Amino acid sequence: MTIRLDAVACNELRPHEVVVVDWHVTGMCCADSGEFSVRVLRRGKLHRGLRAVDAMPSGAVYAHPTAWAHLAGRDVTVSCRRIGPIRWFTTDLPPDAGLRACMGRLPPS
């Protein structure tokens, strides 16, 4: 798995920040699924549960273990849009990627 930051994302990411690919459990009765999200985090705020993953540029991306497991073997591109002072980091994963991964329907990248 390689997570690549495009030029805009690289430009918007501050030196002390990393991109985190997070995972959110979505409960369904007594079984669950989940969904990915992407956000930035200060390097000093990284908690132990997050793992560094192969990324370009190196060391710029961390992932939740479950997110990692579902993305293993895929190439993902992270981009960024700016609306005024707010930066929106996004990925090229399809909508419902987490659901698709849990149900075995996430197409290969």
Add this chain to the structure above:
Amino acid sequence: MNKTRLRSVLVWTVVAVVGAVAWAVLALSRGENVSAVWLVAAALGSYAIGYRFYARFIAKKVLKVDDTRATPAERLDDGVDYQPTDRRVLFGHHFAAIAGAGPLVGPVLAAQMGYLPGTIWIIVGVIFAGAVQDMVTLFFSMRRDGKSLGQMARDEIGPIGGAAALVGVFAIMIILLAVLALVVVNALAKSPWGTFSIAMTIPIALFMGVYLRIFRPGRVVETSVIGVVLLIAAIVAGGWVQTSSWAGFFTLEPKTLVLWLVGYGFVASVLPVWMLLAPRDYLSTFMKIGTIVLLAVGVLVTAPVLKTEAFTEFAFSGTGPVFAGSLFPFVFITIACGALSGFHSLIASGTTPKLIQKESQVRLIGYGAMLAESFVAVMALIAACMLDPGIYFAMNAPAGVVGTTVQSAAEAVSNLGFTITPAELQAAAAAVQETTLVARTGGAPTFAVGMSEIFSEFLGGDAMKAFWYHFAIMFEALFILTTVDAGTRVGRFMLQDGLGNVWKPFARVSWRPGLWICSAAVVLAWGYFLYAGVSDPLGGINQLFPLFGIANQLLAAIALTVCTTLLIKSGRVKWAWVTGIPLAWDVAVTLTASWQKVFSSDPKLGFFAQREKYADALAQGKLLAPAKNTDQMEAIITNSTVDGVLAAVFALLVIIVILDAMRVWRKALLGPTPPTTETPYVASTLPESPKLVDLSSR
């Protein structure tokens, strides 16, 4: 015998004796006061024995787990950047994923038959069926790089079994959403306190989403603390709202709540994940684990006495007011989550198998987490059985049986053979600051009353009872609202995926009209059943819950069929009974229940008999109780027809899957050994994990 072995034998002997004594007390007590602590001891003792001996036997002899073999978590990456998840962390993730609202509702409803049938099924069921299903599914999925249940069904049984599994999952999703939403509606109807508190969880979650995304990115703990404080504040504020001029605004009729929930389900399922879903994930995980631990501590500290009999007459007569039908098969249908839940197979395949470190950990994570969920179900059963049976039946029987006033409820409960006075019913409602507890069906209010009794006894006394009641309602509703948006997402996704085979644009996930059309179709589908449930004069939950149970057990049958097929195809024929016996039991239960719901001539039990009775009466111009007009008569006729057809379809799906699987079994047994679908062996380079408890020589 060496020292370690002797110590092990002694420890396990003590555990077995404690468990056996507890079971003996439960089994032999008739008419005496039985402490809930015996139930806890029976459960924990049995779980310990089941985990130590049966789960170990399955892991070592049947599955032949091999820690020298690299798991998908190890193979998926290069082993440099990533360390497969620690088993304790993964246990927590898996448990948090499987322990939802399900185990809190079923046991409460099944308490109408007494405490013993539910207790036996929860404990024995989990040890020999539910935990086995979870563990074996996890193992086989792990050996196939984390394939989902649907994929394994398609690969191992064939396209027909696979398609039936897919239809089954979609159908269960719709019924599940309707049933759980009905639980929320019944808990919140005409309750301004509850409605206000729950309504506040939506802006709180949205605020947390924006806070986490825009104001303080990455401050998860800080955001969660703020969220929990705001939740508590919402509960306290609900008490003020109830006595303020706003009370009228938050006092909603069931049908109005249905419209709100349907609208909420649609919006929540199309909102971006970070806005509502992610912050609610943080909130509900903390609430779930914290509250369940607190409840377990509360039961052990307060040692409540079970006021229900071991078996009520409804276990044998099948005439219970909460749901119709006798002990077999309806206890086993009503209690799914906590004993055997097909839903678990969805999580045991897909996510968890991709994270596991070592193969032997399927025992802790697959089997152990299911035992923990079963314990949650035991807690819910205790909360229901510690209530006075008079209050229990006044709350859980539909309005058609107990009426809507405390006087009518007291009279109806007396006719059932239990004693309760109108004043006692009024006092019980006043204690939790509700206007009434009569006909508050669905299980959630009953569980909340039981939980408030336990909590108030050791945290705050009677003055806090109303707070704890509404805390419990919010705790359950939070789960359920999460289910509503997540379930709608899943249903919408499955519909998009399915329709994409018929008309290509639906398969394009970024095609927004497809997203909206499918979301609307799914919310309308469960919204229909929800609306039918709240407007059904016979009471919605007693009609819909058996359908939900049948659908859930259908999914369990599919999962157990896949597991049995894999055991046979992988050369473990002599151990096929491990999943084969639970499968046979599950099929017997599901088909018997479906048969009775479809073909029983008793109108209280059989949907079509019920339809015929009301249709005949309507043709003769008569009104049958509880219907008060022809519209209600027609509603009963329509609902019973739809429910009957669904019960028949579920039975048909089970039969299709089993027959298709039997074809595969025959081929595997008589023909040459089929090619394995396992990923090839790769040696593990990860070091062995140290033992969690080094108690004995294993």
